[in-house]
Amino acid sequence: MTLTALIFLLTLMVSSILIPFISPYEDDLRGAVHLELGGQPPALNHWFGTDTAGRDLFTLTVHAAMSSLKVAFGVVLLSIMIGVPIGMFAGTSNNRTDEVVMRITDGFLSFPPLILPLFITAVLGPSLNNVIIGISVSWFPWYVRIARSQALIISSSGYVLVSKSMGAGKLHIMKKHIFPNSMGPILVQGTIDAGYAILTAAGLSFIGLGAQHPETEWGLLLTQSRSQFINHWWEVFFPGLFIVLTVVSFNIIGDELKTFINPKENN
Amino acid sequence: MQKTLFKVSGLGVASNTAGKKQTLLNNIDLTINTGETIGLVGETGSGKSMLGWALMDLLPKGCFVVEGSIKYGDTPISEIPNLRGKKAAMVFQDPMQSLNPTQTIGKQIKTILGKWHGNKEETTEERAVQSLERVQLGSVVNIMGRYPHQLSGGQMQRVMIALAISTRPHLIIADEITTGLDANIKLEIMDLLFSLQDELGVAVLLISHDLIVIKRYCDKVAVMRSGEIVDNGITDKVFLNPKGEYVRSFLNGQEKTRKHKKTKTPIPKQEVLLVSEFEKSYGDLQNKHTVVKKVSMVLCRGNTLGLIGESGSGKTTLAKMILNILERDSGRLKLTIDGLEMENLITPHRQIGAVMQDSVGSLNPRMNIHEALSEPLELMGLSDRHVKKRKVVAMMNDVGLDQELLMRYPHSLSGGQRQRVSLARAMMLEPSILILDEPTSALDVNVQKKILELLKSLQKEKNLSYLFISHDLAVISEMANDVGVMYDGEIVEFGSVEKILNKPEQAYTQKLVDSSVWTSATET
Numbered sequence: 082m083t084l085t086a087l088i089f090l091l092t093l094m095v096s097s098i099l100i101p102f103i104s105p106y107e108d109d110l111r112g113a114v115h116l117e118l119g120g121q122p123p124a125l126n127h128w129f130g131t132d133t134a135g136r137d138l139f140t141l142t143v144h145a146a147m148s149s150l151k152v153a154f155g156v157v158l159l160s161i162m163i164g165v166p167i168g169m170f171a172g173t174s175n176n177r178t179d180e181v182v183m184r185i186t187d188g189f190l191s192f193p194p195l196i197l198p199l200f201i202t203a204v205l206g207p208s209l210n211n212v213i214i215g216i217s218v219s220w221f222p223w224y225v226r227i228a229r230s231q232a233l234i235i236s237s238s239g240y241v242l243v244s245k246s247m248g249a250g251k252l253h254i255m256k257k258h259i260f261p262n263s264m265g266p267i268l269v270q271g272t273i274d275a276g277y278a279i280l281t282a283a284g285l286s287f288i289g290l291g292a293q294h295p296e297t298e299w300g301l302l303l304t305q306s307r308s309q310f311i312n313h314w315w316e317v318f319f320p321g322l323f324i325v326l327t328v329v330s331f332n333i334i335g336d337e338l339k340t341f342i343n344p345k346e347n348n
Numbered sequence: 349m350q351k352t353l354f355k356v357s358g359l360g361v362a363s364n365t366a367g368k369k370q371t372l373l374n375n376i377d378l379t380i381n382t383g384e385t386i387g388l389v390g391e392t393g394s395g396k397s398m399l400g401w402a403l404m405d406l407l408p409k410g411c412f413v414v415e416g417s418i419k420y421g422d423t424p425i426s427e428i429p430n431l432r433g434k435k436a437a438m439v440f441q442d443p444m445q446s447l448n449p450t451q452t453i454g455k456q457i458k459t460i461l462g463k464w465h466g467n468k469e470e471t472t473e474e475r476a477v478q479s480l481e482r483v484q485l486g487s488v489v490n491i492m493g494r495y496p497h498q499l500s501g502g503q504m505q506r507v508m509i510a511l512a513i514s515t516r517p518h519l520i521i522a523d524e525i526t527t528g529l530d531a532n533i534k535l536e537i538m539d540l541l542f543s544l545q546d547e548l549g550v551a552v553l554l555i556s557h558d559l560i561v562i563k564r565y566c567d568k569v570a571v572m573r574s575g576e577i578v579d580n581g582i583t584d585k586v587f588l589n590p591k592g593e594y595v596r597s598f599l600n601g602q603e604k605t606r607k608h609k610k611t612k613t614p615i616p617k618q619e620v621l622l623v624s625e626f627e628k629s630y631g632d633l634q635n636k637h638t639v640v641k642k643v644s645m646v647l648c649r650g651n652t653l654g655l656i657g658e659s660g661s662g663k664t665t666l667a668k669m670i671l672n673i674l675e676r677d678s679g680r681l682k683l684t685i686d687g688l689e690m691e692n693l694i695t696p697h698r699q700i701g702a703v704m705q706d707s708v709g710s711l712n713p714r715m716n717i718h719e720a721l722s723e724p725l726e727l728m729g730l731s732d733r734h735v736k737k738r739k740v741v742a743m744m745n746d747v748g749l750d751q752e753l754l755m756r757y758p759h760s761l762s763g764g765q766r767q768r769v770s771l772a773r774a775m776m777l778e779p780s781i782l783i784l785d786e787p788t789s790a791l792d793v794n795v796q797k798k799i800l801e802l803l804k805s806l807q808k809e810k811n812l813s814y815l816f817i818s819h820d821l822a823v824i825s826e827m828a829n830d831v832g833v834m835y836d837g838e839i840v841e842f843g844s845v846e847k848i849l850n851k852p853e854q855a856y857t858q859k860l861v862d863s864s865v866w867t868s869a870t871e872t
Contacts, residue, residue, distance in 0.1 A: 239710030240720075243770075246671040246702045247724045247777060248695070257723065261714040 083337040086330035093327065097147035106137035110144055112295030120313050130315040132306055142319050145297040149279045149327060152213055156278035157271040159217035164224025165267060169255045171225065172232025183229065186222040194219065198281060202290040209298065212282050212291045220274065227270055231263035269339045276331030283324055299324050350381035353518050353551055354403060354425075354436075358416035361395075361402055361575075372398050372411060373575045380519060385545065385552045387562035387583065390572030391598070392763055392792045396555045399572070400521045403553070404432055433464060437512035441524040443504035447496040453480075453507055454492030457514060464515045479510040483540060501659065502533035506540065513544055520545075523555040527789075530658040530819045532863035538565060557792035559599060563587060571595050598794065619684055620813050621647040621700075621781055626669055626679035628662075639665050641837040643679075647781065650807065652814040654828030654845065656821065656860065662837040663817045667783045670815065672696045685780055698728070701774035703767070705786035710770050711758040717744075717769055718754040724776040739776065747772040747802060764795035768802065775806070785817045800826055821861065825849055833857045 101107045115135030123130045129138035171182035189197070198215035205211040232255075235241060241258050249257075279299075285291040286300030287307075294301070299320040306316030361373035373395050380386055388396045401407050403418060405425050418425045425431050432438075440446045448456055457476040465475065476492065483506040485491050488499075496504055505525055512520050522541060526534040542565055545552050556562055562569055562583065569586050571579040579591040590596040628640040640662045647653050655663050668674035670681065672695055683690040685699050704710040711720055721740040730736060744751055747768045758766055767787060774782055784803070788796040800823065806812060816827050824831060824845065831848040833841040833856065841854045852858045 239704035239770075240712045242668070242671075242673055243702050243704060243710060243773065244723065244727075245673040246696045246700065246783075247727050248698065249723075249727055253727065257715075258712055262712065 083333055086333040089326060089330050090334075093143070093146045093323075094150055096143050097145075097150065100140055100143045104137065104140040104143075106140045109136035109140055110295070110297065120309070122313075123315055129319040130313070132302075132316050133309055133313070138302075138315065138319055141297050141302060142299070142323055145299050145302055145320065146323065146327070148209055148292055148296060148298040149282065149324075152209065152216070152282040153275035153278050153327075153331070155210075155213035156216045156220065156282075157275050159213060160221040160224050160274070161267060161271060163217065164221035165228040165260070165263070166255075167221075168225040168228025168230075169232045169259050169263070172229040173236055173251050173255065173259070179229070182225070186225045189219065189222040192219065195281065195284065198285060199288075199290065202285055207290045207293060209282070209286075209292045209296065212285050215285070216278055216281050220278075223270065223274075224267065227266050228259075228263055231266060232259050235259045235262050269335055272331055272335035272338055276328035276335075279324060279331075280328055350384065352379055353382055353420065354378075354380040355419045356399075356403070356416070357419070359399075359402065359413065359418060360415035361398060361407065361411055362414045363408075363411045371414075371575060373402065376416070376575075376577055378570060378577065378580070380551050380553060382518065383545070383549045383551055384568065385542070385554060385566045387566035387569040388553060388555045388572060389557060389559060389562055389569060389598075391557065391794055394572040395575040396572055397523055398575075400438060400523050400553065400555055403519070403521060404436055404438055406432065406438075433460075433515045433517065435517060436519040436521060437515060437517040438521040438523060439505070439508045439512050439525050441527050443501065443508045444496060446508055447504060449496055452493050452495055453499070457492075457507075457511060460511055461514055475514070479514045480507070482513070482544065483507070483510040485510070500533075501529050502537060505529070505537050509537075509541060509544065513548060513550070516548065517550060519551045519553060521553045521555065524557070526556075526558075526561070531821065532658060532860065534561075535863050559587075559793070571598065573598075617651075618649040619646055620649045621670070621815075622680075622682040622684075623647075623666075623670060624680040624682070626666060626681075627677045628665055628669060628674070629677055639837050640669065640676075643834075643837075643839055645832055645839065645842070647813050647815055649780070649813055650811045651830065652807070652816050652828045654824040654831040655815060655817045655834060656819060656824055656831060656848075657834030658819065658860070661834040663834050664785055666834070667702070667785050667815065667817055671700060671702055671783055683781075698777040699779050700781045700783065701777060701779035702783045703770045703774050703785065703787045705789055711766060711773075713758055716755050716757050717749075717761075720758075720769060721773055721776060724773060728777065743772045743776055746775065746806070762795070763791050764798060767791065767795075767799055771799075771802070771806075775810075778810075779812075781813045781815070783815045783817075786819070787816075788823055789818065789820060796823070803827065821849060833860065 101110055113136065118131050118135030119133045121127055121131040127137050127139065129142055132138055132141070167182060171179045174182070197219035198212065201215035201218055202211045205214065235258055236254070241254055244254055244258060282291055283298070283300030283303065286298045287304045289304065292298035292301045302320040303317060306313065310317050356376050356378040359373055359376040360371065363370050363372055376399060378386070378399075388399065390396050398407075398411070402413070403425070407413070420428050420431065420435055428435060447453075454476055457479055458472045461472045461475050461479070465471065477486070480486055480491055485503060485506050488503065499507065508525070520541075525541070526537050529537065538561060541552065544550075554562065554566055566583050568581065569583045570577045571586065573594055579586055579595040586595070587599060590599050623643065623645045626640055626643045627638065629636050629638040631637045643666055645653065655666070657663055665674065669676045669679075672681070672693060680691070681693045683693055683697060683699060690697070715723070718737075718740055721743060722736045725736050725739060740754070741751055744754070749765060749768050749772065753761065753765065758769070761769065770787075787803075788799050791799060803814070804827070807814060814827070816824065818824050828845045831843065831845050832839045833848060833854065835856045841848060841852060841857045848857060849861060852861055
């Protein structure tokens with residue numbers, strides 16, 4: 082199962098990079114319009130059919146994977162880069178600092194999941210990069226929590242105490258002990274979050290705050306075809322299917338990673 | 349008339365990991381009769397727990413029976429319905445790991461009782477209270493509503509025993525159930541288990557590496573080595589006439605460690621560490637809890653100062669304050685090295701090294717041995733790779749470790765090897781003082797003996813001073829020149845090891861010495 086998920090994601094990643102070079106419809110990626118070809122159902126020359134503007138849906142859907150994967154990696158990376166140092170700092174600081182940092186974090190978490198990215202993207206302007214920033218600002222507190230809890234556990238371990246007794250400072254302890262030993266749960270969370278980031282970004286693109294034409298993105302493809310949903314099912318079905326498969330694949334890998342990293346399961 | 353409960357005949361168990369087959373148990377023959385107590389002893393890794401799991405039909409993933417059989421009565425255990433619970437129950441070493449941290453004690457007991465006796469709420473509640481009363485936990489306030497972390501180690505182990513007996517099994521397998529507990533608690537738990545055995549008439553298979561415990565409680569004993577039973581019989585007979593060289597040295601090894609030295613060569617007193625009026629409290633003004641109260645002590649060059657007391661008496665807090673990794677509320681720490689006096693130290697000093705209790709937890713699992721030993725040198729600013737390697741290799745030789753282990757990770761080392769690595773790491777900065785916090789408590793007796801010998805030889809060679817924290821009086825007797833007894837954050841008694849262990853003045857010290865299984869063993 083995990084292998085299938087991994088192969089699917091890798092194939093998707095490679096195909097999204099290669100599609101502009103191998104697809105006969107690479108013009109469609111630059112916003113070409115062929116109204117005479119619009120609304121064709123799946124066939125041998127157009128595997129996923131065409132949209133209303135006559136663009137090849139297979140080329141668009143596969144290429145849109147690049148945007149979605151960019152969102153997945155971008156959000157996870159940015160959230161880790163912001164959240165983990167703050168969490169490690171809070172977990173190794175005195176009670177008062179820890180309390181302040183965690184209450185601020187709780188403040189971020191008190192927003193419903195989509196409100197903060199929506200607000201930030203609306204303020205910064207609609208674009209895929211701003212979607213990444215918006216989702217990351219909303220999600221980094223989860224990484225603060227994980228890194229802090231790991232820091233609290235690891236800080237009381239024998240090897241950190243011994244290291245401190247030899248004069249190791251906070252930075253050394255974070256770099257040598259806490260960070261390497263926290264990577265397991267952080268990676269697991271990251272892998273699972275990658276799927277949800279794609280889902281959220283698709284949602285934001287769907288309401289016009291994410292990727293903009295002629296960029297391709299699954300959420301954008303859905304919004305462009307929503308008026309044709311009854312007559313042209315394929316315009317909604319294939320981007321939707323790819324969102325589901327990608328999110329599920331990330332979740333399967335995340336679950337497997339969790340089992341692999343958990344020493345008890347691994348035993 | 350005793351009836352045969354379990355009969356193990358020619359049992360062989362093997363594991364198959366990554367296509368590599370390894371024999372774990374070989375040709376095991378063992379009979380367990382109703383109501384009897386059998387001790388299973390042997391070094392770590394000899395297969396004691398594996399045999400316990402096999403009896404419960406609970407072999408770990410990847411392990412399987414390759415030959416022989418285990419029968420309950422005349423039926424193979426795999427065909428017995430409700431084997432686990434009704435026929436046999438197991439109590440494990442670490443109750444914190446065995447109890448569910450997210451459920452209250454009451455809920456966990458009721459779940460088990462509900463499974464066996466039906467889910468009638470009133471009856472289950474009543475039975476749960478009875479089970480807890482039976483293990484003398486009835487007087488603990490709101491015991492049913494407490495979570496495992498709100499109980500002490502001894503109380504948790506009582507809960508585990510309550511869980512085990514709640515289904516009225518015919519056999520209880522007790523796997524190292526007192527490891528890590530204080531001497532007096534250890535005694536209480538063992539007495540509880542065996543009073544319940546008398547009351548309920550269950551058989552007990554006691555897995556332990558502590559021969560004194562085995563000798564005290566077991567009718568029969570089986571000695572295991574490398575997956576085989578090398579000696580088996582009535583306890584007294586095995587102890588009197590051990591079969592073969594290994595069993596003899598195994599049994600003698602422990603006895604020797606337990607013998608208390610009457611005299612120790614006096615060492616000229618030259619003060620290296622002065623702890624003066626250390627105090628530490630937690631909580632706010634209204635809710636202040638003082639864990640260390642005005643503690644003072646002197647450690648002299650080349651000497652070992654033992655620190656004993658039950659869990660929670662403040663020993664480790666004191667050690668952390670001496671290491672300056674925990675801020676003290678008041679008190680002075682003076683270090684005198686080669687005539688140079690350092691008054692009121694408040695930051696960690698390279699002259700004071702530390703070895704912690706848990707050999708697994710005291711080494712970073714993501715650092716190999718070379719990295720672990722290089723860390724102190726890096727902290728001192730040494731970056732030359734070759735010099736680092738040279739120093740690390742020299743230290744590995746000093747502590748008797750093979751250089752081949754350098755690239756290995758802690759989990760692949762044995763307990764003894766890990767503790768040697770911990771010791772080597774503490775020695776990397778060439779300290780004059782070592783704080784040893786229960787350095788041998790997790791090791792079996794032969795490995796413990798080797799580590800103590802190594803500590804003694806290093807002390808002699810480098811003129812080291814040790815602050816040795818332990819709840820094992822036998823180890824303290826072996827190592828210490830002077831002993832401080834801590835109780836409720838205070839040093840209630842201080843004196844030479846002979847005085848403290850033979851003629852204690854304080855009632856608490858007397859209780860500690862009396863309750864130590866060690867005492868009764870050496871006196872018999």
